[in-house]
Amino acid sequence: MTKSILRFQGSGRHISACIVVVMSTVMPCSPLAAQTSLSLNDAFTMAKMARAELRVAAARVDAASQRPAIVSSLDDPILSPAIDHKPVDPMMRSDKSITLEQSFPLSHIRQHKRRAAEADIEKYQAEISKTALKINAEVAQSFFMLHERRKLRDILEQQVTLAAQLSKLVATRHGTGSATQSDVLRLEMEEARLRGRLAVITADTHSAAAMLNTALGRAPDFPLPPLDVQTVLEDIAAPVEGDNN
Numbered sequence: 001m002t003k004s005i006l007r008f009q010g011s012g013r014h015i016s017a018c019i020v021v022v023m024s025t026v027m028p029c030s031p032l033a034a035q036t037s038l039s040l041n042d043a044f045t046m047a048k049m050a051r052a053e054l055r056v057a058a059a060r061v062d063a064a065s066q067r068p069a070i071v072s073s074l075d076d077p078i079l080s081p082a083i084d085h086k087p088v089d090p091m092m093r094s095d096k097s098i099t100l101e102q103s104f105p106l107s108h109i110r111q112h113k114r115r116a117a118e119a120d121i122e123k124y125q126a127e128i129s130k131t132a133l134k135i136n137a138e139v140a141q142s143f144f145m146l147h148e149r150r151k152l153r154d155i156l157e158q159q160v161t162l163a164a165q166l167s168k169l170v171a172t173r174h175g176t177g178s179a180t181q182s183d184v185l186r187l188e189m190e191e192a193r194l195r196g197r198l199a200v201i202t203a204d205t206h207s208a209a210a211m212l213n214t215a216l217g218r219a220p221d222f223p224l225p226p227l228d229v230q231t232v233l234e235d236i237a238a239p240v241e242g243d244n245n
Helices: 040-050 052-071 109-176 181-215 230-237
Strands: 003-011 014-022 078-085 095-101
Touching (some): 040 109, 040 181, 052 109
Antiparallel strands (some): 003 014, 078 095
16 A cells, blocks of 8 residues: 655745655655646656556566466476386385376477467557556646646635625725615625635535546545646647748
8 A cells, every 4th residue: 555645844835845655665755746836747757656557557568478488388297206016025126117208299389379478468568558648648637627626716716805805895885875785785695606616616626636646646635736737838839840830
C-alpha cells in the first residue's frame, strides 16, 4: 500500500511543499515535489510512477520475455534407477542399472512455440503503451477539470463579495430613504443565489481534486498545489516547426 505525506512550510503564496512517497522501498524526495505548482508534465510523471496498472503491464512483459526459452526447451530428462537382479545369496552382488531418457522431437514444434511466445511479448508491450495513453488521458481530463472548477470558484467568490457589498450599500440607502424595500430584497436574493452556486462549485472542486488524485494514484483527499496551466497553453499556442504560415 502506498502512503503519501504532504508537508507545507511558510505562509501566503510562499509555500514550499515536499511529497514523500513511501512504498516497499524508501524513495528520496523527488524534485517535482518541491515545486509550489503542479504542471501537466509533472502530473504525467507522478501517475507513471504511482499507478499500479503500469507496474502490472511491465510485470506481464517481464513474464512474457521468459516464455520463449521455457516453451522451446526440451522435456525434462527421466532418470530411472533399477535393480535388475537381487540374488538370494548375500555373498553375491546385485545387478543394478541406471537409465537416462531424453526425448528429442523430430518436428519443428519447439521453434513454432518460441515464435508464438515472442509474438506475445510484442502484444504485452503494446498493452503498456495503451495503458499509458489511457492514464495520461485520465490525468489530463481531471487536471483541466480541476483548473476550471477552481477558476469558477474564484469568480463566484468575487461575485458573492460584490453582492454582499451592494446589499449593505442598498440597506444603508434604504435607511436614509433613498432606496426601496424591493431593492434590498432583490439584492439579498441575488446574494443568496450566488452563495448557493458557490457551495455547489466548491463541492464540485473537491470532487475534481479527488478525481485528479485518483488519476495520479494517490489518496483522494491528498492536498493539491496550484495548477500550472499557463505552460500548457503556451505550448499549444507555440508555432509548429516547419510551419511557413
